[in-house]
Amino acid sequence: SQELEQSPQSLIVQEGKNLTINCTSSKTLYGLYWYKQKYGEGLIFLMMLQKGGEEKSHEKITAKLDEKKQQSSLHITASQPSHAGIYLCGAYIRGGSEKLVFGKGTKLTVNP
Amino acid sequence: SQTIHQWPATLVQPVGSPLSLECTVEGTSNPNLYWYRQAAGRGLQLLFYSVGIGQISSEVPQNLSASRPQDRQFILSSKKLLLSDSGFYLCAWSDDSGLTLHFGNGTRLTVT
Numbered sequence: 001s002q003e004l005e006q007s008p009q010s011l012i013v014q015e016g017k018n019l020t021i022n023c024t025s026s027k028t029l030y031g032l033y034w035y036k037q038k039y040g041e042g043l044i045f046l047m048m049l050q051k052g053g054e055e056k057s058h059e060k061i062t063a064k065l066d067e068k069k070q071q072s073s074l075h076i077t078a079s080q081p082s083h084a085g086i087y088l089c090g091a092y093i094r095g096g097s098e099k100l101v102f103g104k105g106t107k108l109t110v111n112p
Numbered sequence: 113s114q115t116i117h118q119w120p121a122t123l124v125q126p127v128g129s130p131l132s133l134e135c136t137v138e139g140t141s142n143p144n145l146y147w148y149r150q151a152a153g154r155g156l157q158l159l160f161y162s163v164g165i166g167q168i169s170s171e172v173p174q175n176l177s178a179s180r181p182q183d184r185q186f187i188l189s190s191k192k193l194l195l196s197d198s199g200f201y202l203c204a205w206s207d208d209s210g211l212t213l214h215f216g217n218g219t220r221l222t223v224t
Binding site (some may be wrong): 040042043044101102104 | 118148153154155156158161171200202204211212213214215216217218220
């Protein structure tokens with residue numbers, strides 16, 4: 001079974017709109033990672049969250065880890081075509097595998 | 113600074129043929145090394161990881177094997193490819209803390 005669920009699976013937005021991508025686990029997350037991938041390329045590290053309630057920002061992208069540490073959200077403000085790609089969350093989940101597991105990804109399309 | 117190289121970028125191989133994908137890391141020593149496969153609808157799946165030369169852990173039973181002949185070299189192999197081996201293969205490294213993974217650009221393998 002998938003240990004990390006991402007929603008939505010795909011998202012199409014108009015340039016300038018805000019959007020949110022969610023990553024949910026049924027188990028406590030230890031170290032939640034957000035990566036971005038352009039089609040056919042490797043993953044680019046965006047940010048890492050470890051503490052419940054932690055929030056980090058990079059340019060117009062903000063990620064939060066909820067207090068219970070079982071969900072993270074990635075929010076993009078005023079989206080641009082350069083934000084398009086696949087966003088993946090990855091996490092170490094205690095009580096399961098100690099390796100970094102990933103969600104299936106959210107494909108983001110930003111129309112100009 | 114550290115860099116990771118993966119090649120080839122794309123590969124088309126017939127069923128039953130052998131496979132060798134190579135990954136090397138520069139600018140660090142004794143990295144943890146990983147092979148992931150990304151298949152449509154299945155997300156990113158950890159195949160192998162290595163914490164040192166000659167030390168390989170397999171995450172899923174399959175038609176593939178991995179080797180680490182040198183500290184910063186990680187090779188993914190198969191003696192006889194299957195159609196189901198098609199996918200996008202990603203190599204990654206992390207430091208001793210094993211937290212943040214850094215990915216290569218990937219190899220798109222098509223088995224025909």
